[in-house]
Amino acid sequence: MTVPATFPAWVFDDSPIPDPLGHGQRAVDFLRVLKHPKSTARGRQFQLADFQERIVRRIYGPRHDDGRRKVRTVFMLLPRGGRKTTLGAGLSLLHTIGPERTPGGLALNAASDREQARIAFEEAAMICREDPRIADKVDIVDYRHRLSHPKSGAVLRAVSSDAGRQHGSTPVFALLDELHAWPKRDLFDVLRTGLVKTAGSLLVVITTAGKGQANIAFDLYSYAVKVATGEIEDEGFLPILFETGPNEDWRDESVWRRVNPGLELGFPDIDGLRQLAREAEQRPADREAFRQLHLNVWLDHSATPFVDAAVYDRGARPVDLEAIRDFPCWLAVDLSSVRDLTVVLACWRLDDDSLAVWPWFFCPAEALRQRSERDRVPYVTWAEAGHITPTPGDVVDYGAVEDCIRDLSDRFDVREIAFDPYLGQQMMAALGDDGLPVVAMRQGALTMGPAIRDLEHAIVGGRLAHGGHPILRWNFANVVVETDKAGLKAFNKGKARDRIDGAVACAMAVSRAMAGDSGRSIYDDESARPDGILIL
Template sequence: MTTIIRSPSSTYPGWIYDGSPIEDTFGDGERAVEFLRRLRHPKSGLPKKAFQLDPWLERIIRRIYGPRNPNDGTRIVQRVTLLLPRGNRKTSTAAALALLHTIGPERVPHGEAIFAALDRTQASIAFLEAAGIVRADPRIARAVKIYDAHNSAKKIVFTKDRATLEVISGEGGRVHGRTPSFVLADEIHLWPNGDLYEALSTGLDKSDESLLVIATTAGRGNENIAWRLIEDARKIARGDVDDPTHLPILFEADPKADWEDEALWLAVNPGMEFGYPPIKKMRDAAKRAERSAMERESFRQLRLNMWAENSESPFVDMAVYDAGAAPIDLDALAGKPCWLGVDMSTTTDLSAVVACFRDDDGIFTVLPHLFCPGDNLRARADRDKVPYPTWAEEGFITATPGNVIDYRAVEQHIRTLAERYEVREIAFDPAYANPVMSPLLDDGFPAITMRQGWVTQSPALNELERAIVSGNFRHGAHPVLRWCFSNVAIHTDSAGNRTMHKGKSTDRIDGAVATWMALSRAAAHETRTSIYENPAITADDLVW
């Protein structure tokens, strides 16, 4: 077995591999293991289709079910958080655990085992796995009734004492009043809110012998129920919190780790040394990830459990974006031609001005600046969970006096840029542009409006993506711009056209929008291969 070494502060479950003794107070751990070994799986390659209980999984089973309170015999572990990358037979494991509580030694007469997921389709995946295991053994099949007709409630009933395994999904209000003995919360990173989780977890609290298993891959962002639950498990895994009732099993890679390192793949995919997921499939996926930011984000999130940035449909890999963080020599840009992108907002949100330069080597350099109202800056920071006051003190944001943005500050910033650099063009998002754009036009500044539909945006995003991925995009580690890019979600229509939008209603992407506008105009004028060559673009899309 490959030796896996982690620092003492890591959340990695090193106990699975260290051979340390696992308490089995009354032999319940051994009984659970023996039960799983006697199961059959229709896809198993072992003799008699035996359920494949590999050493890493056996250690987990013993750790969940072995330790008991010596006074009353109740199980110590009441919650398991299993963060497991895709391809490590999480579904089979979940199905086997549910059957342990439905037909096995952990069942409770008339007990309720529940598969809970975002929707019935997702929940049915684990249920069908359990039904397949049941049907693979005629002895078990005779002892239960399976209800799995199309568009009907999915349920397995152990006829002897009416213990059940059932599928549940949807809004939490539907399941209040239930008293489950076992709950699998499947792929909780997909759950839109905590309603269902709250309903089921409060039902579990009614019994001393209940067990909650959260089985999921990594998710995105930190404003969701999954992040809060995983972060709580991390605190226990690190030893920051002492809670023996909660067992964290977190197979996750550090987001800063080298995602192409095969030793890392092996470390966070416990089934890989036993052939799942197959190393060839991982290598094929990694090759695709080299060519595509979207594939790379998927590989990091789903195959290595690297918790992703805010956006659910990211534009670029933020690690690739960060390659352009080297300091920018402002003196070297003095007098150089540049193109401005201006994303004006309502008077109470962020507005952005981005200047974009392009050198003879095809490298784009951007100088962003953002504006927001100065009043209640700390309240805004609490709302968006970013350090607005610090950013304002360090000069990355101008917080104008009052509770609305002073558009005159935006106008003056553009005029200052024009004094320092050769401003060739100023592209405005038409929304809210007039208060700033009109006085500039009156004074002869080269201002245009640039509409935000896919016709202009999709080719511009292609240009921006090429610059970032090829290492030809320099941003000087501007923290507000990075935050905006991490918030970007991409909508792709059926024809493959892409547009930016906010990942959540509270996300700010103004800096990223102003960036694609500025860079696309710089690319158009410098290369002479512009978006005007797209026959779908009309004069209505770029208004002078």
């Protein structure tokens, strides 16, 4: 069994954790004084497992020479059932009624929605009510999700993703629960900028693994991986990643035990995991859920991916458009709906028989932020980075798309421009009238099945370079593959908000590039229209 390089061995190896001022010890002592209504320990004592104690000591113990706490951000990846909520509630109280509180300080429990935000808050409230010594010294207003310590003025509140109401907040502590489920990053940005207003503030993210890469949780996870592996040095960022490597056997119980540090103590329940694993053997969607939620494997969107993400990512080597400009080029255009994503994708066939692709994406500029929230992807950031072109208005400007095609035809040795004729007739006619090599490529199974097969062979064979374009990768991650009785594969999207346009265009362009200059169709019944447009 290969242990991932990100594994936090320090949690278990009993190595010394610096605590020059004793803040780590006092944090542990405070948590052990608490009582929990669901505790099975004597006197309902708060149960702090050894691995949790090590984590608490590592957060609060290490200090700079002037006494400031070194850790400012914690990113903990812990599977479902690992008692994330209990630990988070304890840390929240540490900053509200415990030794880490500051006079008038604000602690926040934040989540994607109101109900999720209540969970950690309600657990903190239960802990306070369980001990009369604490209950008499705090005020709890349930309907406002507010717990206060009048003597110090410290307050604990639960907040959800209505970020507009949080502007102006200056928290000293923020617990971000299940960040992978947050539909947008607004609340994160507001809390993050609020925390830096206060010296010694602390951000704690406790989440299970998520899906996809176009979200704030993956951004933080990626940074955590780089810190954990030493690629980035940042002593203020503490990564605690209980995750399973992509090639590990999800059925191996030794993997379960390593990733679920509380399993030996009964959380989660081992028999329950075994039952889920037995059922997942026969149901792919359940298997992916098991890997994500119980083994912390960060998934792409589709439960039945076209190709494994690691295989696809091998093609992320750079694509230098200037260096390949003289190689033969094939274009594919997926116009989609005028209100959704449109793409022009180019594929070059290189001397070594490898292929390089690059896309140009378009979307309506109007309501771009709302579109980002709907699709849960950073269109605004992508636009700023030049990965997508927002065209004026609330529909895609097909004129801008046509201009792009003409420009590419001037810059490169374009042999064919493949369109789905369903939406492309008008543009095809205009381009064809000017002598550009337009072909109609129907989107039925008999056309796209072989095209998808060609694309799969190119990716799996390591022949396709795509430069790691983020929108193209997102499109591939959204693909759900369906196979008919003849063995032909088709691309579909798993959810209404998912977009797969770039993947479809990639299959079209790659297939035509692999067919070469012969103009041959994939079919024996190819025909040509009188206007010179080749029909495939």
